[in-house]
Amino acid sequence: xxxxxxxxxxxxxxxxxxxxxxxxxxxxxxxxxxxxxxxxxxxxxxxxxxxxxxxxxxxxxxxxxxxxxxxxxxxxxxxxxxxxxxxxxxxxxxxxxxxxxxxxxxxxxx
Amino acid sequence: xxxxxxxxxxxxxxxxxxxxxxxxxxxxxxxxxxxxxxxxxxxxxxxxxxxxxxxxxxxxxxxxxxxxxxxxxxxxxxxxxxxxxxxxxxxxxxxxxxxxxxxxxxxxxxxxxxxx
Numbered sequence: 306x307x308x309x310x311x312x313x314x315x316x317x318x319x320x321x322x323x324x325x326x327x328x329x330x331x332x333x334x335x336x337x338x339x340x341x342x343x344x345x346x347x348x349x350x351x352x353x354x355x356x357x358x359x360x361x362x363x364x365x366x367x368x369x370x371x372x373x374x375x376x377x378x379x380x381x382x383x384x385x386x387x388x389x390x391x392x393x394x395x396x397x398x399x400x401x402x403x404x405x406x407x408x409x410x411x412x413x414x415x
Numbered sequence: 416x417x418x419x420x421x422x423x424x425x426x427x428x429x430x431x432x433x434x435x436x437x438x439x440x441x442x443x444x445x446x447x448x449x450x451x452x453x454x455x456x457x458x459x460x461x462x463x464x465x466x467x468x469x470x471x472x473x474x475x476x477x478x479x480x481x482x483x484x485x486x487x488x489x490x491x492x493x494x495x496x497x498x499x500x501x502x503x504x505x506x507x508x509x510x511x512x513x514x515x516x517x518x519x520x521x522x523x524x525x526x527x528x529x530x531x
Contacts, residue, residue, distance in 0.1 A: 308474070337518045339518050348522025349522055
């Protein structure tokens with residue numbers, strides 16, 4: 306069983322819809338939780354990170370962490386066609402072991 | 416400012432051949448990682464390094480070896496390639512920060528390896 310589980314989708318939504326993505330994890334050593342975005346044939350890039358349980362907002366993006374349930378989420382409001390990409394959750398331990406989920410491919414239809 | 420550079424970008428190997436993938440970063444980062452990415456599997460950690468001369472196993476280390484002789488380079492070796500190692504390989508690096516774990520890793524452009 307993988308330490309980080311993420312539904313690979315794919316997910317297709319109309320422009321303006323809310324996109325909801327989530328991951329679960331099993332390793333309690335994970336301390337920081339991130340979301341990376343990957344465009345086709347490119348390397349992933351950091352989108353957001355959180356440390357504590359709760360919500361963190363950055364523009365149209367909201368990241369949630371529930372450490373007690375080992376569950377993290379990413380919400381994209383007012384989605385745009387430019388948001389079409391693969392979104393990977395990621396987690397890191399204090400000794401810098403960086404692990405990723407399977408990635409969810411999102412398509413926003415104009 | 417090159418960032419993270421992977422060499423080569425593409426390669427086709429025959430079963431049983433060996434090869435080395437090179438990752439070079441010019442950002443003076445302490446931490447470096449090798450991942451493989453397969454459809455539906457996401458990025459799986461092969462090996463990583465927290466500093467020059469140190470390496471650690473990740474999630475899928477079997478069939479691979481690594482070396483970090485210089486801080487800026489992280490080499491991934493395949494001693495006897497198998498078709499199951501056909502994948503896209505990504506290298507990443509991140510810097511040490513004081514007071515908290517650094518969450519931002521910078522990735523190379525990937526190496527597409529096919530083993531026939």
